[in-house]
Amino acid sequence: MLDTTRTTGDLQALDGAHHVHSFTDPALITGGKTRVVVRGEGCQIWDSDGRRFLDGMAGLWCVNIGYGRQELVDAAARQMTELPFYSNHFQSTTPAMTELAHKLSQLTPDGLDHFLFTSSGSEANDTIVRMVRYFWKLQGKDTKRTFISRTMAYHGSTLAAVSLCGMPHMHAMDGGTLPGFAHIQHPHWYMFGGELTKEEFGLQAAQALERKILELGPENVAAFIGEPVQGAGGVIDPPSTYWPEIQRICRKYDVLLIADEVICGFGRTGEWFGAQTYGVTPDLMTLAKGLSSGYLPIAAVAMNKRVFETIGAGGLLAHGYTYSGHPVACAVALANIDIIEREGLVDRVRNDIGPYLHQALAQFEQHPVVGEVRGIGTLAALQLVKGKDTREIFTVEDGAGVFCREASYNQGLIVRAVGQSIVLSPSLVITHAEIDEIIVKLKRALDETARHFGL
Ligand SMILES: Cc1ncc(COP(=O)(O)O)c(C=O)c1O
Incomplete structure (x- = not known):
């Protein structure tokens, strides 16, 4: 049976000892750095310390109808x-x-x-x-x-x-x-x-x-x-x-x-x-x-x-x-x-939240660290660049994608870094208010990234 009495620390220690993760550097799993996710509702998830995150990725691009559907x-x-x-x-x-x-x-x-x-x-x-x-x-x-x-x-x-x-x-x-x-x-x-x-x-x-x-x-x-x-x-x-x-x-x-x-x-x-x-x-x-x-x-x-x-x-x-x-x-x-x-979710993506998301994200075209805003429906990406005019993209060594992803995570927003792009794929049930929250949090993360890289 699942032992529900374990603390976050217990779970992190056991995880580091026994669990080989997908698409993760094993070195990051030792030393209590595993994120323990325990609950989800709609587009939100909670970790084992009770912290709430807005899940901008619908898990791994998959929780189309949101969490917690009885x-x-x-x-x-x-x-x-x-x-x-x-x-x-x-x-x-x-x-x-x-x-x-x-x-x-x-x-x-x-x-x-x-x-x-x-x-x-x-x-x-x-x-x-x-x-x-x-x-x-x-x-x-x-x-x-x-x-x-x-x-x-x-x-x-x-x-x-x-x-x-x-x-x-x-x-x-x-x-x-x-x-x-x-x-x-x-x-x-x-x-x-x-x-x-x-x-x-x-x-x-x-x-x-x-x-x-x-x-x-x-x-x-x-x-x-x-x-x-x-x-x-x-x-x-x-x-x-x-x-x-x-x-x-x-x-x-x-x-x-x-x-x-x-x-x-x-x-x-x-x-x-x-x-x-x-x-x-x-x-x-x-x-x-x-x-x-x-x-x-x-x-x-x-x-x-x-x-x-x-x-x-x-x-x-x-x-x-x-x-x-x-x-x-x-x-x-x-x-x-x-x-x-x-719930008409396909139409909702086409006529409501898709356009709403992309109109909101379009403001980042002016941001100093963003070269391109792209996507369709509930799929979106921001291309991070060093040089807006020259289309000069950050290198892997620069690590701008990971930096921005972590800054976003610290704001309570889950996004993903793919190379030097920040990507989003929220659930099809996401509300306008939640999209507004994504924009506020993402802006802070982008501002922090621009400051960090002197842009
Ligand atoms: C386009 C595409 N094809 C195939 C796969 C593999 O699917 P799975 O992880 O279920 O094996 C993925 C997973 O992300 C995917 O994005």
């Missing part, structure tokens, strides 16, 4: 009481899995009507690598095996997913990517656009895909994968010309298009899915995070008819996880989707 607890309890586990192997299902697959077919863009469940976005992307290669094999095009992704992409931490990532520090850790993965530059206009308009740059950035396909040989390229808005890469929202051109190129060379909707899905960009926001129809999509608002681990691969019917005709699908379509996670995801629909 309906999800009740859905989990009901399903646990009735049937805590059964698998979907060997022709079995449970009502919750079937219902969730059916519900998703109504929400996802036309044609994406088949769903393979996993427990995480990483597993879903690993699954996609297997499914796509299997698809091409069944199509008689065995050589189509290479995936093209983008620099600064994040697609997960399992072996194939990390190869899809475009993060040099992740590849450096254990010796690079698997064979069969290539990358093109991410479409960050502020960094790479030079004198081009955003629209001109969007086209040019997409055409890098065509060059890469021709370099590798179209007969060797299986798929292109991208997040509609790159999240963990720094909230890179592409110019409007980018995605339609990517789709045109994929169709021209018969390269499958995969939208990784792990962050963008379930309302964050002001549509159910980012692909809809950017006007493209992918062949496959990766769903996770907002699917259950993070209340339980569940993710899915969505596939269109062409992909499904091909692999469906291949005989035994030799793939699956014990927890594929876990009934409790499916029941919670259904309750989560009910709330998103009933």
